[in-house]
Amino acid sequence: MNIFRSLKYRNFKLFFYGQSISLIGTWMQKTAVSWLVYRLTGSAMLLGLVAFASLIPSLILSPYAGSLIDRHNRYKILMITQVISMLQAGALAAIIFFKFYNIPCIIFLSLIQGIINAFDVTCRQSLMVEMVDHKEDLPNAIALNSTMANMARIVGPAFAGVILSTFGEDFCFIGNFLSYIPVLACLFLMKLNLTVLEKPQKSIWLELEEGFKYVSRDRELSSMILMIGISSLFVIPFNTLMPIFAKDLFHGNAGTFSWFESAAGLGSVISAMYLANLRSAKPLLRIMIIASTIFGLSLIFLAYSGILSLALVFMTFSGLGMMAQTSAINTYIQTHTIPAMRARAISYYIMAYQGMIPIGSLIIGWTAQAFGPRLAVCLAGIIGLCATAAFVAYKTKSPRGHLSMLKLLHLR
Template sequence: MPSFPPTSPPIAKPTLTQFSPEAESSPAADASAPENIPTWLPTALHAFAFRDYRRQWAGAFASSIGSWMQQVAQAWLILELTSSPFYLGLDAFLAMAPMLGLSLVGGAIADRVDRRKLLLASQAVQLTSALTLTLLVGTQALPGMRLVYAILGLSLLTGMAQAMSGPAYMALLPNLVPKSFVGQAVAGNAIQFNLARVIGPMLAGLVMAYSGATACFALNALSFLAVMAALATIQPPQQISSGPSLSWRQEILTGLRYVFGDPARRQLCLLAALTTGLGIAVPTLLPQYTKITWQGDEVLFSRLAACSGLGAVGGAMLVATLAKQTHSLLFIAAAQVALGLCMALLALTGWFWLACLWLFLGGALLVAAYALVTTCFQQMITDDMRGRAVSLYMVCFRGGMAIGGLLAGALAHWWNVPGTFGLAGFGLTAVGLWAALEQRLAPPSDVNLQT
């Protein structure tokens, strides 16, 4: 990975294995923090004390349910049309590959324009894509593989829209709460996404059984209206200017130096890429796993996906509860090692209910690892650089998913699904052990964690 000169005064080389943001981001130090959080509100949900965060959370939750419904229906439709796990991996790759290029541009835009307007434009494109898929499948306008290619093309279009707006969403999220609540906000976002991951597949299974995949695509199109309504009503603080206007090339280079010129940020990006690249194997190949290993249909697939999603909700809740105590390299490494073991055990088990247990635990550990790394990164960047910094992080995070999904699909096609799970699990265990030996991930105590 290239080494860039830092854009700010040099800081001490990170050596701490435990990051404690309380001193920098305590409610006492933050004038915007509410004096009294409702006593009945659990610690994991403290971010919900803020109106704009609640509105954005609700809109995103409704949209995520629709997205999961489409993802389940689309994966099963592709599998029925092709009978090949390779196309499942290719679909996942095309949906995430735009992050590798367009995310950098999206990050620069997110620091220049109103982030809400950028997000609204993205939602409109994704709504149009879902409507197009609804019409193509509902009218049976394209036969066989031509429909598969159209689905892949729409996945690419949706991925492009998400790549352009993803940095804006990640940059907007911490602005909806005081900085001492960023950990709860990030974990809360993981809660809504994974709670939708429980509800969406279950609804998709029922809707597909009675109305077919077309209805799932139509409901997803409608769900985008909810997040668009939320974006239209929130009032985030005015964005901080990064100084004199720079060219696009200068904006991107500044972001590269800011992120990769710092060892801690650089290593967090690497860790995110490795975790997502290996952890994506189970979600990507779950339809094939259901069909081949358990001879199941779309209903059983939706139940297994919901089981993994339920575990993910638990993992996100745990991280949100311990948001100020779990910024530790050892916590991240432990989650990765345990996740790798769960994937290996899933590959080996021949009992259905035991497979459900490993999916549940694996979902919890996967989201816990994601949320911990993401929260650490968000706490290490300033708001004037947030869009560009987050865009680079998303290149690593989502790029890892894209490449990992494609490789998992190809490996399962030429080998088998359980073997792919086992190999990915071994890789995650190795990454966790490497992270446990690293002493430079956590930021030093004197870094200014402005959010």
């Protein structure tokens, strides 16, 4: 089928299958951590703090990671980050297995994982182009990768809900540790013909500066990165509050929480499969605008849903909008950046995306603590809609931009 055309490339197929298993384990652990922390503390602020610790390194280290990856063998860096991630997962599994419920220790290990991810995510994204022989199939590969990640977002929390209710938290953490075995095996089987890297003549700090200048001078790239930064700071962190929705607002258990995560994952898969079927990158800007609008509206409706089934429907739409927004921006950057700057451009995307979420998690945690979780999620949706309107206004400010937007929205 056309939608799976990137799987004809052996290296991408191995990467796809290995990551599929590993990401299920990652989502099992993520669901278990959120549930465990809220079960032990009942604190929205601590939920935000755990999310902050796991993602704040991306804000600080992503630009450095992009420059470092551009100078070294990306495949070897990916192998190293996966091995260290497995060790971190093993350490977290051990402390939970022996019932050492120490919140500062969990936060510290979340911070370690965040540091690893700052390099790992940038490396995986920039290596994607090396796994696909023909550039025209790159958008399909990126979308399939997103589909795989969001299928894991459905399956992982669903498994976690069953395991948490039946066996306990420790089995979720052990499952994540074991899930790294297939991804490492698949990486060992890959055969990549990477471009031979010349010995760098410039310092890494100078390359950091060049990367920043390249992104900031390109109005299209900078506006996309600014859009994802605003969304990650004020809108995407709404997900931090879902344990509160599940446990307190809908009087559920760990299984109820897993339904919220899986509902968002279902919406994400739908949008990812649509993006995977695109034949070109031309409609990405329009898709991003529509997706951002859906995302904002769904959060407003989710915030004041009084029925669980209705809340899960709006949660599905939120996942659809969020996935389409982030994936469209990611694909746009990868397909509109020169090869020499790709990892650095992606690193700024990662910084704006994952780096802003931890700060946003603290903000929405404080807002929920002060004004209630429903108002906090509603405000996130309103800000998302305002950011989308501002982006459209920015793109139509110049006569040239106005003409392109008319064509984009099919209003001619």
